[in-house]
Amino acid sequence: MSAVITLVVAVFGVMGTLLAPLLAQRAQAQVSKDDFERQQLAAQTQWDREQRQANLAQRRACYVATNAAYRRYRVEIMKFLWCSHQGGVTEQDRDVLEQARQAHHAAFAEAQMVASRAVLEQLDVVTQALSEAYRKTQCLHEGNPDPNGSFDEIRDYLKWLWERWEEMRSVMRVDLGIESSVDD
Structure with missing residues (x-):
C-alpha cells in the first residue's frame, strides 16, 4: 500500500513537473492576451479622443470662417445698398460685393461638409436671407425694385x-460646447 501511495505521489510529482511549464505558459498567454486587450482598448480610447478633438477643431475653424464670410457678405450688401441709394456705385463696389458673395458661397460649401444638422438649418435660413437681400438690392440698383424692395x-x-x-x-456655439452667453 505504501508502495502504491509512493508510486501515485511520484506519478503526480512527475506529472506536475511536466505540466507546470505548460500551465505557466498558458497562464502567461492569458495574461499577455489580457494586457494586449487593455492596450488596444487604451489605444482605441486615445484615438477616439483625438478624433473628437480634431473634429471639434475642424468644426470650430469652419464656423469661424463661415461666420466671418457671412458677416462680410452682409456688410458688403449694406454698403452696396447705401452706395446705390446715394447714386455712386463704382466698379470697385461691384467687385468687392462679388468677392464677398463668392467667399460666402465657399464658406457655405465647406460648412455643408462639416457642420452639424442644427447649424446647417441655421446656415440655410441665413443663406436664403442673404440671397434675397442681394437680389432685392440688385433689383433696386437696376431700377426695377420689388414691391417691397425700397431702400x-x-x-x-x-x-x-x-x-x-x-x-x-448661438447654435454654432452650442454645437461647439460653448454655453451661449447673455451678451450674444
Missing part, C-alpha cells in the same frame, strides 16, 4: 437678418 425695406430686412445671425451664432 428702407431692404435696410430693415438686413437689420432683421442680424437677429437671424445671432441665432445662427
Whole structure:
C-alpha cells in the first residue's frame, strides 16, 4: 500500500513537473492576451479622443470662417445698398460685393461638409436671407425694385437678418460646447 501511495505521489510529482511549464505558459498567454486587450482598448480610447478633438477643431475653424464670410457678405450688401441709394456705385463696389458673395458661397460649401444638422438649418435660413437681400438690392440698383424692395425695406430686412445671425451664432456655439452667453 505504501508502495502504491509512493508510486501515485511520484506519478503526480512527475506529472506536475511536466505540466507546470505548460500551465505557466498558458497562464502567461492569458495574461499577455489580457494586457494586449487593455492596450488596444487604451489605444482605441486615445484615438477616439483625438478624433473628437480634431473634429471639434475642424468644426470650430469652419464656423469661424463661415461666420466671418457671412458677416462680410452682409456688410458688403449694406454698403452696396447705401452706395446705390446715394447714386455712386463704382466698379470697385461691384467687385468687392462679388468677392464677398463668392467667399460666402465657399464658406457655405465647406460648412455643408462639416457642420452639424442644427447649424446647417441655421446656415440655410441665413443663406436664403442673404440671397434675397442681394437680389432685392440688385433689383433696386437696376431700377426695377420689388414691391417691397425700397431702400428702407431692404435696410430693415438686413437689420432683421442680424437677429437671424445671432441665432445662427448661438447654435454654432452650442454645437461647439460653448454655453451661449447673455451678451450674444
